[in-house]
Amino acid sequence: MIEEFKPRTAGARMTARFLAVPPGFTVRGLKDLLYEKAGEFETIDYVYVTDEGELVGVASLKEVFQAEDDMPIRQVMRGQVIEVGASAHQERAAYLALKHGLRAIPVVDCNRVLLGVIPHAALLEIFHQESAEDALKAIGIHHKPREIEDIKTTGLRLIKARLPSLLLGLVGGTLVAYLIGGFEIILKSYIALAAFLPVIVYLSDAVGTQSQTLVVRMIALEPEFSVRRYLWREAKVGLALGAACALAVFPVAWFIQGTVIFACVVSASLFISVILQSLVSTYASILLHDLHFDPGTVSGPVTTIISDLTTILIYFAIAVVLLKIV
Incomplete structure (x- = not known):
């Protein structure tokens, strides 16, 4: 599913290995599920509540373990979920995570069907990538940050990355x-x-x-x-x-x-x-x-x-x- 999305979109950075349960699922059942299958999930920072696929709520593990065992998850969850569209730029996901202090961001389609979750590690990678690219573009270098930052990158390649903008500046200075x-x-x-x-x-x-x-x-x-x-x-x-x-x-x-x-x-x-x-x-x-x-x-x-x-x-x-x- 993830391969269907364009590079650098939220859909391309999400994982399908996340924890989601229906609204009627009990806290006890959720705890048992975590004990048995926690290793199968790439991210367990939050429990996402879905109703026939539609994202209807979210709860943190702290909120889950503080609740009574017989309580349904619908009574624990928060209905207002910070989410991002699958076709949105990956930078927006990182921005939402920083703005709201989240460790993961759910990815939905146009009908709010939960497609996946961008985990914390991916959010950090996105933030680094976008910040580095913005910094390089600001000085006229339009190459991938990893290529510029790699010590193994040849001097000739760095010259090709930096010289065009300098030549353009030379033309402008002459004018x-x-x-x-x-x-x-x-x-x-x-x-x-x-x-x-x-x-x-x-x-x-x-x-x-x-x-x-x-x-x-x-x-x-x-x-x-x-x-x-x-x-x-x-x-x-x-x-x-x-x-x-x-x-x-x-x-x-x-x-x-x-x-x-x-x-x-x-x-x-x-x-x-x-x-x-x-x-x-x-x-x-x-x-x-x-x-x-x-x-x-x-x-x-x-x-x-x-x-x-x-x-x-x-x-x-x-x-x-x-x-x-x-």
Whole structure:
């Protein structure tokens, strides 16, 4: 049954060797079953209660052994069960286990028929795998973690894994350098603009990376979330972050250059860039997911290139308007 599910889904990680009984099963009968056949189960952290296959409740072993022997399991079980669909991504199962403090997660079909259980060891493996992949994707390496982490992996293979994203970053850096070169007249007129360029670019990149990381996690763990509500929340957060950064940099720019108008250029550029990057990074990840691409691929050099180009354009455009440079 398990082989029918796609790799990295909850159904592919479950085991069929779990403990399940009908609602009328007594606590005494359950204890006898455990004593006789405990070794046949891969996971016995919980007892799952099924009615004609449908998952209707769950009880921990602690709850079972604290109950009276003649009590039916329906009186011991909890009706609200934390479960995961068989076709759901494996990362959601690990998230549910962490969120609710569970050692195993039941896997059901669309009719809540219990198909299997993801045991504790599998949940730990999923968590490690997904965390490692997210970390590697964040720096532009899209290879399996085990391959990257293995000391036996050849240097040539590691070069192939890391070089493409670096070359892409090189292309992006060249484009940024060419774009800055187009504003040579502005930089000659106000050399202090060059001093604040790294500050604005860095903060915009940082906010974009934060927003992207958070929405990628949301997509993986809560796939049915409201996009409109999330974007609205991100817009408010970006607005607050942009305002805070702008207010912080304003007195610094005023002190260095000595003019209020220059400080307004730096602050306004940072304010707009932070808001823009938070929304662009968020929506780009959502759009990729809707197009059935891995939103994690947006991270790294690609997002950095887009962020740098747009931030620089905003910075110099505002400088031209406010400083009246021709």
